[in-house]
Amino acid sequence: MSVYFRSLMLVAVAGLAAALLRWALPQCPGCKAPPPIAAAAPAREPAPGIRIWYPASNYPRLSLPDGRQETVRSILNITKPMSFGDFVWNTDRVPAGPVWVRIDLTRQLLSVFRGGHEIGSSVILYGTDGKSTPTGSFTILEKDADHYSRSYDAPMPYMLRLTQDGVAIHGSNVRQGWATHGCIGVPLDFARLLFGVADKGDPVVILTAGPGTRKSESPRHRVG
């Protein structure tokens, strides 16, 4: 038996003695258990699991390509990788506020923020290598719920136009292995929800980590 084991044994014996003493002594009448603080606090935040709330003292910020930064107050709690055609939409307890859309081409994701809270996220389709989606900061120039593209002779429902030459966010059949000619394709139901939230003039940011991103590389290692 080493010294340290012996000393630990002595500490344990002392702790046991203290516990016994505490148990044996009668409870003092003056000291009562303090009222539970958690019950008194208002339940402002929804059930955990729906979204991740950041502490008000330290909101993370997402930097935009034009140098501005957007504060993120909460984001949706999606821990599993979404597959093509999936989306998540949740506006519970999210107050009204300015809406902006973040499109991440590298991660093939679109996120809608309202007042700093992420209310929707979806897997997207984007342009091919030959007709790539432009990156940068855009604003929604036009909204059209029943748009029909003359160039492609195809319906593009719930279209949110971003550029004058036809790049838009619209509902489409989001499947793995498919791509667009520069537009951002989102699932049709998600496009309907996004169409209801976004207004003309809301900023849309399209980000990429640059071409040549291989699939074997994890996106998290390309940050920064």
Next chain:
Amino acid sequence: MGNIFGRFLLRIGPILTLFRRNPAQHRFYYVPSAHGRRWKRALLLSPILLSLFFIAAGPGGRAISKALMTRITEMFSDPLLLFAERSPGGRGPGALLSTKTGLKPHERVLSSVRDRPDVPPEAGSPVFSTPQALESPADTLPGQAGGPPTSGPPFSNTPFFYPGPPPEGAPPPGTPPGGTPPGGTPPQGPPDTPTTPPTGPPPDTIPIPEPATWLMLVAGIVAIGAAARRRRFN
């Protein structure tokens, strides 16, 4: 029962012999037995361990552990990390090429009806242009379109996320524009453009324990070291 008690006495006995009084010398003397030495060291060490435990369980230790936990949770709740978690993954360069359907690989997209330039012509084009009037219809050809497509400064050289306030300067205007060049080579930014290091807000102040606590900690460590040294030299 008696056997157990006897064994207990055999274990405990050396402690008592440590402080046995020698009537001849009228002072306490040390019994040099290895068993007793260990027990004596254990007796010396136990208050140190107790004090360490109370330091760790006290308000200072709890505050330190809480600050560490919040730091760890913040590290794991970085939005970009969570975006990467939910991402279906990046699209590889050959993801759209199907080599199984025929001899010639083809892209499974709509037929190429129009030809839109995918690179903005100027680097210094305005980032957030005011919404132009919608005089051009939906899918105009580039020759008929009014102006160049709006584009931002390159994003490949700047990090997505700063945990602190915004960097001082936007990317310099001379850097090449984002997007895919026609050749398909990635835009290698000039390596000498320094990205300003993230200057975050001051971290949460970890409450520093009292000087007496520090002294006790240092004394405990010194005692442990002295015991180990004595043991080795003996």
